[in-house]
Amino acid sequence: MSHFKALKGFFFRNKWYYILGIIWLLLVDVLQLLIPEVLRRFTDQLQANTLSNEDIIRYGIYIISIGFGIAFFRFLWRIYIIGTSRKLEYELRNKLFGHLLKLSTNYYTNHKTGDLMAHATNDINAVRMALGPGIVMMTDAIFITLIAITMMATTTDWRLTILALLPLPFLAFTIGKFGKVINVRFKAVQESFSSLTDTVQENFSGIRVIKSFVQEDSEIKKFSVKNQHVYDKNMAMVKLFGMFFPFVQFMSALSFLIVVGYGGTLVIYGDISLGDFIAFEAYLALLVWPMMAIGWVINVLQRGSASMERINTILDEQPEVVDQPDAIDHKDIKGDIEFNNVSFKYPNSNEDALKNFTLSISSGTSIGVIGKTGSGKTTIATLLLRLFDANEGIISIDGNALNKVQLRSIRSQIGYVDQDSFLFSTTIAENIAFGVDECSKEEIIRTAKIAEVHDNIVGFPDGYETFVGERGVTLSGGQKQRISIARALIKKPKILVLDDALSAVDTDTEERILSSLKDAMKESTSIIIAHRISTIKDSDKIIVMDNGEIVEEGTHNELLENRKLYFEIYQKQLLEEKIAQD
Known part of the structure; x- marks a missing residue:
């Protein structure tokens, strides 16, 4: 019974329900124990030939009364004990x-x-x-x-x-x-x-x-x-x-x-x-x-x-990432981000996802992140959202160490679109409005237009009230990604992180989305992680990742002039596009 100690708070709050329920239960038991005594006296009188019609009626009334009492008190103990167990x-x-x-x-x-x-x-x-x-x-x-x-x-x-x-x-x-x-x-x-x-x-x-x-x-x-x-x-x-x-x-x-x-x-x-x-x-x-x-x-x-x-x-499990006792509520993030010699290994892994990673991002600027699969791109977003804490180094926002800022304060001001573009089994409108307490239909439509998904939505029979299947199974990959982008934008985030969030859309749609985002997020910081150079080429700064480290950084033109890894990726993608067109 020691395992039930965790419920002592519940027992204390509901002790009178249990006490009264047990009292009603005991009354039922007492009434049940009266029946043998009624039978004893009835049988003794019957054996002694002293049983009259009045006695038979009296004993019958006793039995019926006991039956009613048992039924009444049994109803009460069920409400008090069984009802409390349901609570x-x-x-x-x-x-x-x-x-x-x-x-x-x-x-x-x-x-x-x-x-x-x-x-x-x-x-x-x-x-x-x-x-x-x-x-x-x-x-x-x-x-x-x-x-x-x-x-x-x-x-x-x-x-x-x-x-x-x-x-x-x-x-x-x-x-x-x-x-x-x-x-x-x-x-x-x-x-x-x-x-x-x-x-x-x-x-x-x-x-x-x-x-x-x-x-x-x-x-x-x-x-x-x-x-x-x-x-x-x-x-x-x-x-x-x-x-x-x-x-x-x-x-x-x-x-x-x-x-x-x-x-x-x-x-x-x-x-x-x-x-x-x-x-x-x-x-x-x-x-x-x-x-x-x-x-x-x-x-x-x-x-x-x-x-x-x-x-x-x-x-008894405790979250690994928690607010520090002196964590501040940073209500108005500007968007200055700094990674200073950050190293990180995922649990149960022996390889560094990031190694001595250092990066400064000024508020209001956009940064593109590109690299091979497993190079550490997604880890940047993961650590910025504090889904994990860095093993070494410091990550700061507006000069405040990330672990000194309340989790809710950080995450509520970051718009994040991950690779999976997970949607909930509810309407499109509710999926878009997921990250905010209240918003108007006009606001939902506005962000959907920025994400270039409005025309798709109004084409459905129920429009924004279209019910999305489990994990968004009724939508295409591109539609899910764009709805996820709208969900991030409706928060009006100070920092927007797109983690390969445009991989399922065509280049024309991608260009329109990026153009709309540039206007909508001009005062916010944007981190765009991608595999396609076309997604990040207009970013203010681009970093190229390999084995958890920055191997190149600069603008699109500067990186092409370097003729290193970025140039190799660019040439391969040009060739792929040419083959696809042919």
Whole structure:
């Protein structure tokens, strides 16, 4: 139960819901325990031939009243206990989701989506079951067991009670052993489900690749293997319960056998009345459920504990990139950027993505970045956004070290368009307005026109209200890129970073977009990362990257005159264009 300590704040806030719920539950149990007493008196009067029509009506009223009371208080404990467990599920899922969004980018490179989805669904549900129905069954098991045994011993015969309860110690010992095995097997079930979920998510996300490579049958076979693994682990749990519950019922039957044998003898010899025997049997019948519930409770608590342990592992994770205690809120960034001897290695990599990287960018200027794949171009944007922190050196904005400025302050004033151009499963208008709290339809249209995507959007049947499929699957690559550019521009950023954001558009559209951007961003700093020279040739300054270092810098014409790497790239692209035209 130590794993549930993380929820102590929730328990403190909702303690009265649980307390009142348990009170209503105990009242239900008390009413259930009254039924054997009614049966005892009814049977004794029936045996003594003293039962009248009025007595029958009176006992009937007792039973009906008890039934109404049980129904009423059962409704209340369900609202208070089960309802509170649903609230716990709601708050825990919000807490987990919020925490996951605050974790650093590196966390998601080491954890699969399917596994995280399993935490947010199955694990949270297991915790809810433990702290809702689990509490109910545990309370029932303890209270009914204690009171029923007390009533059996004090109102009937203590010797009969001891004999009837002889199987219980052995039952409790066996249940404890079962509980440990249940915990291990449930963890295995959850892990197999996580793997299956991850496979499904990955296949759905990559459905176009699967179809284009005609790999449907192959992926179905892989899924079947994972699905078989889930089936096997669940069957291991089923087999365990297949033995467990019949065992509990068998031990209960032994108790009834003892009561029928010895209790019947006591009735025959007149040591107890027939009413006592009937009441005793009724109490023993009430004990059967707690015996079953003990096993069920142990199972649910073990599952909940295992799931809470998995959730705690995530909640204990701390983001690697955080605000320093003395971080400032730089509300009005001008756009002066400086990299000073910056070196950086991605986690789990032995190679430097950037090595002693030094670069100054004046506010209001545009800089183009070009180089071979893996030369470190994207890393510049990654470090500027503080998705990772540099291993060595200092990055500053307007003279302030980047790690001394609040993350929200930095990121809210940088417009970033990455290579993937990720879009959310919502309307085009909502995708464009994603980075701002409020904006008008006119503002959305204005930025869409700058990004040269307005004409495409109005050509759709629903225009800006067109629903974009998952990850923008219903749009072309160029449309996604241009909508992503509009999403960055609507923030009115002080710094704009385009990371190969025009690779999917033709050169004519690219030229129009760059021309519009030049007017829209004339007072802002622009960093344009590209593979095509045509994208960056008009930048105020161009740097050429290779193996994490700047190997050339200057204007387009200056770099062509150097006749080095930039010139080689330029010549290759001219040749490619000529071949394409022919």
